[in-house]
Amino acid sequence: MIRVILPYHLRNLAQVSGEVTVHVRPPATLGAVVDALETSFPALRGTIRDRTTGKRRPFVRFYACAEDFSNESPETQLPPEVESGREPLLIIGAIAGG
């Protein structure tokens, strides 16, 4: 079980409060977690990564265990603490704009 903390607007869109959990077959990669999120919450499709290119949206960032995973490839394996559910994957909307 992977714990994910979504930014405010995506929690509203997914109609959830607090963190969400998704199940991913090991090894838990960044891409597999986002795949699982989009499957569980179809309203999130296209909000974290572009629907056509599959690329992370520029103002969306990924953090886990105090590390920035934003520029890692989708095949990057998340830390064991995230895979075991002790630590969450944080999806952050960058602070920008007005």
Next chain:
Amino acid sequence: MSSVRLLVGTRKGAFIITSDGKREDWKIDGPHFGGWEMYHLKGSPADPDRIYASQSSSWFGQLVQRSNDGGRTWETMDNHFVYDGETGTHLYYDNTPHPWEFKRIWHFEPSLRDPDVVYAGAEDAALFRSSDGGKSWQEIPALRAAQGEKWQPGAGGMGLHTIVLDPSNPNRLFVAISAAGVFRTDDAGGTWRPVNRGLKSDYLPDPEVEVGFCVHRIAMHPSRPGTLFMQLHWDVNRSDDGGEHWHEVSGNLPSDFGFPIDVHAHEPDTIYVVPILSDSEHYPPEGKLRVYRSRTGGNEWEPLTNGLPQSHCYVNVLRDAMSVDSLDPGGVYFGTTGGQVYGSPNGGDRWVTIARDLPPVLSVEAQTLP
């Protein structure tokens, strides 16, 4: 008793504003999707409770929302807008070829007859269609074959912002694109051609050029589908032959720059514009917010000021932020970048402030409900 529902898209959410047929007292419901840019909301003429809404943000991209109950509840629909086939290039700001890239939906135009059929105008400019109520989208690619390689973005991007359906001919559609011009199909989207002859823009010195015009909006009265009115970047224009030929009808306007243009619901020669000082100064001349009305289909214009601020007013009115109802007498509505929504229950003779402090208004659509 009939009533009016205004669908108001703003920079920070959508608002549903309602009144009875007197149109004096208004109830504001919202924000829906607070914090999101709501570019445009429009209801189906065949089922007014079916509403399509364009939701977007710089962070999270484009979303499509649909309501089946007049805006009380919403359902997230498909947001996968894929250009059909080889996308090719258009011209960029610096005149170099640039590939098509989807950015957002500027405008939804539901079918006049089928609530599940809806057209979507995109940036970078393209026309999409859904025949399943927004569950999937298909591009109508023949439009981009109409000299798409010569289209170029306006200052606000290269958006397809106006979609006009001919009520007398389901095979005829008009679209308008900044900065490309007006395009028409007579075979339900199978083929398209530019219909911009007679338009003049100082930045296009060739009088024979077919595309490149920064059309801001076009409007049609349903009883007279051959007549189109246009707010060009500069100049108000009119065509009486389905866009084949245009002529200027700016007449005595204090400025012929502006964005919206609309037609009275019962008087096909009564049209409305909001003059803006210039393309460098997006606010009304003299700080006076004046809607101008022509009862002669252009050329002769009168200012409508009763109830509108006549000093120190420096707001803009965007292209999709004006609409009319079909009650009798006909109502007119518009929203400003200052967050005000104004309405007139009598064709513009007197205006009431419907909302004063909303976020910047991007779009206003009026629905007349039985």
